[in-house]
Amino acid sequence: MKPIHILLVEDNEGDILLTQEAFEEGKIDNEISVVRDGQEAVDYLNECLLEQSGLPDLVLLDVNLPKLNGHEVLLYIKNHYGLKHIPVIMLTTSSSERDILESYRNYANCFITKPVDVNDFVEAVTGVEDFWLRIVKLPLVSGK
Amino acid sequence: MSKWIQYKAYVQRTILSDLEEMDELSYWKNYLFSQCLTYLIPLSLIAIVPGIYWSFVTGYLQIAVLDFTSFLLMCMLILPIRLSIHVRKWLFIACFYVVALTLLWHLGLYGPALVYLLTASIFGTILFSKKFAFVFASINTTICALFSVFIHWEWVVWHNMYPNVFAHWIVITTNLVFVSFIFAAVIPELVGRLQQVINKQQLLQSELVEKRDSLEKAVVQLRQKNGELEQFAYVASHDLQEPLRMVTGFLTQLDKKYAEKLDDKGQQYLHFALDGATRMRKVILEILEFSRIGLDKEPMHDTDVQAMVEEILWMHRKLIRESAAQITFQGLPTVFVHQALIRTLLTNLIINAIKYHSVARRPEITISAKELDGSWLFYIADNGVGIEPENQEIIFQLFKRLSIDNEQQGSGIGLAICKKICNLLGGDIWVSSRLGYGSTFYFTLPVIGKRTVHSADE
Numbered sequence: 171m172k173p174i175h176i177l178l179v180e181d182n183e184g185d186i187l188l189t190q191e192a193f194e195e196g197k198i199d200n201e202i203s204v205v206r207d208g209q210e211a212v213d214y215l216n217e218c219l220l221e222q223s224g225l226p227d228l229v230l231l232d233v234n235l236p237k238l239n240g241h242e243v244l245l246y247i248k249n250h251y252g253l254k255h256i257p258v259i260m261l262t263t264s265s266s267e268r269d270i271l272e273s274y275r276n277y278a279n280c281f282i283t284k285p286v287d288v289n290d291f292v293e294a295v296t297g298v299e300d301f302w303l304r305i306v307k308l309p310l311v312s313g314k
Numbered sequence: 315m316s317k318w319i320q321y322k323a324y325v326q327r328t329i330l331s332d333l334e335e336m337d338e339l340s341y342w343k344n345y346l347f348s349q350c351l352t353y354l355i356p357l358s359l360i361a362i363v364p365g366i367y368w369s370f371v372t373g374y375l376q377i378a379v380l381d382f383t384s385f386l387l388m389c390m391l392i393l394p395i396r397l398s399i400h401v402r403k404w405l406f407i408a409c410f411y412v413v414a415l416t417l418l419w420h421l422g423l424y425g426p427a428l429v430y431l432l433t434a435s436i437f438g439t440i441l442f443s444k445k446f447a448f449v450f451a452s453i454n455t456t457i458c459a460l461f462s463v464f465i466h467w468e469w470v471v472w473h474n475m476y477p478n479v480f481a482h483w484i485v486i487t488t489n490l491v492f493v494s495f496i497f498a499a500v501i502p503e504l505v506g507r508l509q510q511v512i513n514k515q516q517l518l519q520s521e522l523v524e525k526r527d528s529l530e531k532a533v534v535q536l537r538q539k540n541g542e543l544e545q546f547a548y549v550a551s552h553d554l555q556e557p558l559r560m561v562t563g564f565l566t567q568l569d570k571k572y573a574e575k576l577d578d579k580g581q582q583y584l585h586f587a588l589d590g591a592t593r594m595r596k597v598i599l600e601i602l603e604f605s606r607i608g609l610d611k612e613p614m615h616d617t618d619v620q621a622m623v624e625e626i627l628w629m630h631r632k633l634i635r636e637s638a639a640q641i642t643f644q645g646l647p648t649v650f651v652h653q654a655l656i657r658t659l660l661t662n663l664i665i666n667a668i669k670y671h672s673v674a675r676r677p678e679i680t681i682s683a684k685e686l687d688g689s690w691l692f693y694i695a696d697n698g699v700g701i702e703p704e705n706q707e708i709i710f711q712l713f714k715r716l717s718i719d720n721e722q723q724g725s726g727i728g729l730a731i732c733k734k735i736c737n738l739l740g741g742d743i744w745v746s747s748r749l750g751y752g753s754t755f756y757f758t759l760p761v762i763g764k765r766t767v768h769s770a771d772e
Contacts, residue, residue: 184560
């Protein structure tokens with residue numbers, strides 16, 4: 171089985187490291203690409219589309235990002251024919267009802283509040299892995 | 315009857331057409347004047363009709379003319395013509411004096427002249443300002459003196475002039491003068507006092523308005539400050555979470571991956587650091603929770619407390635099972651509240667009751683409610699460790715934890731949150747406890763809306 175490609179959109183260096191380490195402890199072979207702001211995320215995805223390769227199988231998206239915020243990136247992905255099939259998981263510190271509602275309204279696949287406790291965080295990430303990478307069937311389509 | 319009321323209203327409107335301050339004494343004097351006129355015109359017919367008749371009979375036609383003219387004048391005074399109220403008053407008094415003088419000239423002691431003289435002076439004292447008080451009494455005195463001269467020199471011819479008429483005149487008129495002066499002295503006193511009372515009233519009123527205004531201002535300021543404070547607490551705790559996550563997160567990673575690389579001392583440092591960070595996180599979460607209460611403008615609903623307690627017990631079934639707690643609840647009503655708030659309140663109290671159980675015995679908890687003086691009084695009784703009397707109030711303060719034992723993971727804020735919620739809902743919360751025997755937490759909620767009570771036992 172080829173490694174799952176995960177795109178992590180996160181500006182907090184610490185969180186990037188934690189997420190990477192959490193996924194490392196996971197059971198599935200995975201490859202993480204990191205972009206640090208909303209614009210970079212959109213550019214990255216567009217480039218993948220152009221080159222017809224390298225599209226991520228899963229996107230972990232933070233809400234609070236510089237340049238374009240998480241919601242805007244989400245809107246972009248879910249309105250783009252070539253991208254909307256990719257599961258997007260909003261992973262963020264904000265537990266504001268408004269953020270949650272808006273994310274689901276824009277067709278985020280799910281919304282997870284980053285747990286403050288790092289063990290819980292690792293658990294959440296491995297949970298994501300378990301659910302999205304092992305249990306759930308992801309489309310084989312990777313870019314068109 | 316309504317004709318009378320209409321007539322009264324008409325006179326009042328006409329006389330008081332130049333609106334003055336209702337708080338001024340002059341307004342009430344003018345009001346009295348309008349009342350005088352209102353009653354005088356119809357009542358005067360009692361005197362005038364027989365008066366005119368007897369004038370014709372006895373041949374005193376002048377008196378008939380006088381009666382008629384004076385009545386007309388009175389009626390004219392209530393016409394909506396351009397006449398200031400001051401002029402009307404003078405005309406009113408003048409009319410009385412004219413009538414008095416005419417009657418005096420023609421009838422002397424045998425007519426109602428002196429009555430009118432006295433009446434004129436009384437009205438004058440009432441209707442005019444204080445400085446005129448003695449004027450009218452003096453006028454009366456002058457008239458009486460004048461006529462005594464007339465009598466002495468026989469310039470007046472009355473119906474039956476007997477020799478002692480002069481003496482009689484003096485005797486009667488001195489009484490008149492004396493009474494006139496009494497009224498002149500007393501009425502202004504009353505009026506003066508009334509003025510004082512009115513002034514005091516006005517003063518109090520303006521003071522009240524001032525106080526109320528400053529109070530309103532203070533309330534607005536307070537609300538604003540309060541809102542700012544709540545927002546600050548929320549923002550601070552929210553923004554503190556992220557750096558704290560970094561600290562906790564990486565200390566944990568350090569502990570997980572590099573602990574063996576440290577010596578004992580190093581590991582100790584690490585553990586203390588981690589523990590501190592963990593505790594800090596707890597405190598921040600608690601502050602966040604506390605400051606969040608009441609922020610979500612959730613509407614109020616009719617909430618079935620019985621069902622809510624069942625739900626809470628279900629959600630914490632693991633804890634209940636582990637502590638082997640026996641929980642009974644009954645008589646819980648439906649209340650009109652914010653659901654989220656009451657859920658938090660009940661959850662905190664129930665969890666406390668379970669957590670702070672005595673190791674010596676199995677926890678038994680009773681939850682019930684009864685209606686008392688327009689409020690619901692809820693109580694949650696446990697047979698736990700109890701609380702010392704000196705602590706029974708401070709436990710509701712922020713961050714006051716009583717148990718040092720880590721086993722009983724007390725949240726320092728649970729009861730502070732309960733208290734805040736109770737206050738928000740318009741109720742109160744307190745505890746009654748015996749050390750070693752158990753505690754009963756009471757809280758009240760105002761009754762709003764319909765009441766239905768469950769009496770089922772479970």
